[in-house]
Amino acid sequence: MLNDNELAPLIPFKITFPSHPKPLFEYTNYISSISYSLHDSVKIWLIREGPKNLAVPANIDYAVESSLIAMILRTSKNLNSLIINETICNQLVLENLYENTTIVSISLCKIRDHYKPKVIDALVKIFYKNSTLISLELNKNEFGSKIILNLNSNQIFGIEGGKSLAKLLCKNISLISLDLGCNELGIEGGKVFAEALCKNSTLKYLDL
Numbered sequence: 001m002l003n004d005n006e007l008a009p010l011i012p013f014k015i016t017f018p019s020h021p022k023p024l025f026e027y028t029n030y031i032s033s034i035s036y037s038l039h040d041s042v043k044i045w046l047i048r049e050g051p052k053n054l055a056v057p058a059n060i061d062y063a064v065e066s067s068l069i070a071m072i073l074r075t076s077k078n079l080n081s082l083i084i085n086e087t088i089c090n091q092l093v094l095e096n097l098y099e100n101t102t103i104v105s106i107s108l109c110k111i112r113d114h115y116k117p118k119v120i121d122a123l124v125k126i127f128y129k130n131s132t133l134i135s136l137e138l139n140k141n142e143f144g145s146k147i148i149l150n151l152n153s154n155q156i157f158g159i160e161g162g163k164s165l166a167k168l169l170c171k172n173i174s175l176i177s178l179d180l181g182c183n184e185l186g187i188e189g190g191k192v193f194a195e196a197l198c199k200n201s202t203l204k205y206l207d208l
Contacts, residue, residue: 001028001075005092006067013060015050028072033081039065066090073100083107086115088122098129105135166196169203 002017042065050060066087072079073096080102087093088108097103106126111119197203 002067002071003074006071006074009063009067009092013063015060015064026075028075029077031072031076032078033083034069034072034079035083036085038068039085042068062087062090066093069093070096073097073103077102079103081105081107086111086119089115089118094122094125097126166192169193169196169200 001023039061042061046061046064069082069084069087070090070092073093079100082103082105084093084106085108088097088106108119108123197206
């Protein structure tokens with residue numbers, strides 16, 4: 001099911017995938033959600049089926065997980081929920097997210113510090129290009145059917161993150177609730193953010 005673009009990042013790791021006849025039906029078409037359990041499943045599969053040398057290559061789990069998510073984004077017609085880590089920064093994953101028209105909810109989890117600036121950039125680009133996304137969660141809360149961006153206690157912003165968020169708020173027409181509790185926007189980032197709020201006409205709930 002992986003195409004050439006999705007297989008390419010795995011070539012350096014010399015991974016041998018099982019050879020099976022073509023499935024009778026496109027099973028990925030029926031996948032409706034991707035959860036963080038995929039990350040754990042990839043690690044287990046690599047232990048059992050991955051390279052047998054003693055030194056497991058760094059980032060091999062990231063490469064496999066990214067290729068699988070990219071494939072599911074490309075092939076599933078029913079995918080509506082995505083729980084993802086920093087693999088959201090992968091170029092293949094991003095490109096397929098831009099084209100996806102079924103996902104309405106994205107939840108980010110366990111983002112490591114050095115990925116946080118890239119995650120912010122990715123989120124802004126996704127909101128610009130994906131008109132179906134109505135719920136974005138960064139702390140695993142349940143928000144029902146509300147259109148929500150919740151960034152509470154993630155501390156992923158800072159000045160540059162505040163500026164990026166401000167650009168998003170100026171153009172976004174779907175966001176109605178925004179939680180920025182316990183984030184470090186800084187004075188400069190806060191000023192830019194405040195200016196953006198004056199231009200946003202849809203936001204109804206704001207928690208700082």
